Amino acid sequence: MAVNAPGKAEKKDFPWWLAAAGAIAVGVAVLIVASDLYSQVFAIVSKGIGITVFVTVVGFALATALGLGIALMSLSGSLVLRQVARFYVEIIRGVPVLVLLFWIAFAGVPLLVGGWNALTAPLREAGVVDELRVRDISLLWRAIIALTIGYSAFIAEVFRAGIQSVEAGQVEAAKALGLTRFQRFRLIVLPQAIRTILPPLGNDFVAMVKDSSLVSVLGVADVTQMGKIYASGSFRFFETYSIVAYVYLILTVGLSLGLRALERRMRRNQARG
Numbered sequence: 001m002a003v004n005a006p007g008k009a010e011k012k013d014f015p016w017w018l019a020a021a022g023a024i025a026v027g028v029a030v031l032i033v034a035s036d037l038y039s040q041v042f043a044i045v046s047k048g049i050g051i052t053v054f055v056t057v058v059g060f061a062l063a064t065a066l067g068l069g070i071a072l073m074s075l076s077g078s079l080v081l082r083q084v085a086r087f088y089v090e091i092i093r094g095v096p097v098l099v100l101l102f103w104i105a106f107a108g109v110p111l112l113v114g115g116w117n118a119l120t121a122p123l124r125e126a127g128v129v130d131e132l133r134v135r136d137i138s139l140l141w142r143a144i145i146a147l148t149i150g151y152s153a154f155i156a157e158v159f160r161a162g163i164q165s166v167e168a169g170q171v172e173a174a175k176a177l178g179l180t181r182f183q184r185f186r187l188i189v190l191p192q193a194i195r196t197i198l199p200p201l202g203n204d205f206v207a208m209v210k211d212s213s214l215v216s217v218l219g220v221a222d223v224t225q226m227g228k229i230y231a232s233g234s235f236r237f238f239e240t241y242s243i244v245a246y247v248y249l250i251l252t253v254g255l256s257l258g259l260r261a262l263e264r265r266m267r268r269n270q271a272r273g
Contacts, residue, residue: 018257021249021253025246025249025250028242028246032243037236037239038239038243041227041230041236041239041240041243042243044226044227044229044230045223045226045227045230045240045243045244045247046223046247047221047226048221048222048223048224048225048226048227049223049247051140051215051220051221051222051223052209052212052213052222052223052251053251055140055143055144055147055212055215055220055222056205056208056209056212058144059143059144059147059148059151059208059212060147060151060204060205060208062144062148062152063147063148063149063150063151063152063155063208064152064155064201066148066149066152066155066156067151067152067153067154067155067156067158067159068155068156068159070085070088070089070152070153070156071085071155071156071157071158071159071160071163072159073085074086074089074156074160075160075163075164085156088153088156089153089156089157092149092150092152092153093153093154095150097146097147097150097211097214098214098217100146100149100150101143101146101147101150101214101215101217101218102217103146104142104145104146104149105139105142105143105146105218108145109134109137109142109145110134113132113133113134113136113137116132117131117132120132139215139218139219139220140215140220142218143214143215143218143220147208147211147212147215150211151204151207151208151211154204155201155204158197158200158201158204159193159197161196161197162193162194162196162197163189163193165192165193165196166188166189166192166193170188170192171184171188171189174187174188195266198259198262198263198266199259199263202255202256202259202262202263205255205259206252206255206256206259209248209251209252209255210248210252213248216228223244223247223248224244227240227241227243227244
């Protein structure tokens with residue numbers, strides 16, 4: 001059986017795809033600087049980067065918190081909590097994110113507002129609170145709520161699988177030492193489960209960056225919406241959507257590389273430990 005020379009494997013594993021992608025990125029950057037048209041398109045599209053990042057970061061943070069709660073419910077000793085968690089996960093995962101976005105924005109939020117006003121009717125009569133109107137909840141926050149609900153179901157399964165990957169014997173040993181349920185989770189389960197959870201959780205984060213473009217259907221001024229507005233007025237569709245794709249690729253590829261570096265660092269720390 002042939003054995004590769006020490007440096008041969010490293011040469012073979014050189015990320016040529018990254019070098020090619022980097023060369024293309026630099027070429028597009030030079031084009032943006034050199035061309036007045038591409039400079040103008042980039043200036044318009046880049047105004048939506050802040051909204052894209054805000055929607056992604058806030059939506060993912062809320063989805064992670066909600067997903068962890070759903071995962072803990074699915075692992076609960078209560079049959080009712082387990083069934084409620086399973087119902088939530090299966091139903092939400094079966095609805096496309098775009099459909100969920102429309103439902104939350106135009107059906108769920110009005111339903112929520114109506115329910116809130118009905119519950120707070122005595123307080124309104126007493127002058128304690130004001131009536132909540134549907135337009136008080138911006139389309140931006142409706143989009144964030146929809147992404148939170150949509151991704152929380154997938155993240156819940158990531159957490160559940162990661163928690164269940166920890167050996168039951170370690171949990172039993174911690175229980176024998178007198179640790180509380182919260183202490184067992186914080187000190188024993190979570191530090192080990194995070195090694196399993198991090199890669200798919202990172203993939204979901206990158207996926208949310210891309211799915212955040214769906215908020216443009218509600219008129220939220222993200223990268224995609226700014227591109228749509230410019231293209232519809234200038235009819236420069238090729239230039240505009242090329243820049244839109246470029247911006248998303250910079251965000252997603254950069255995040256993917258950062259997450260891979262974090263995973264490698266965690267593996268090295270685990271090997272040293």
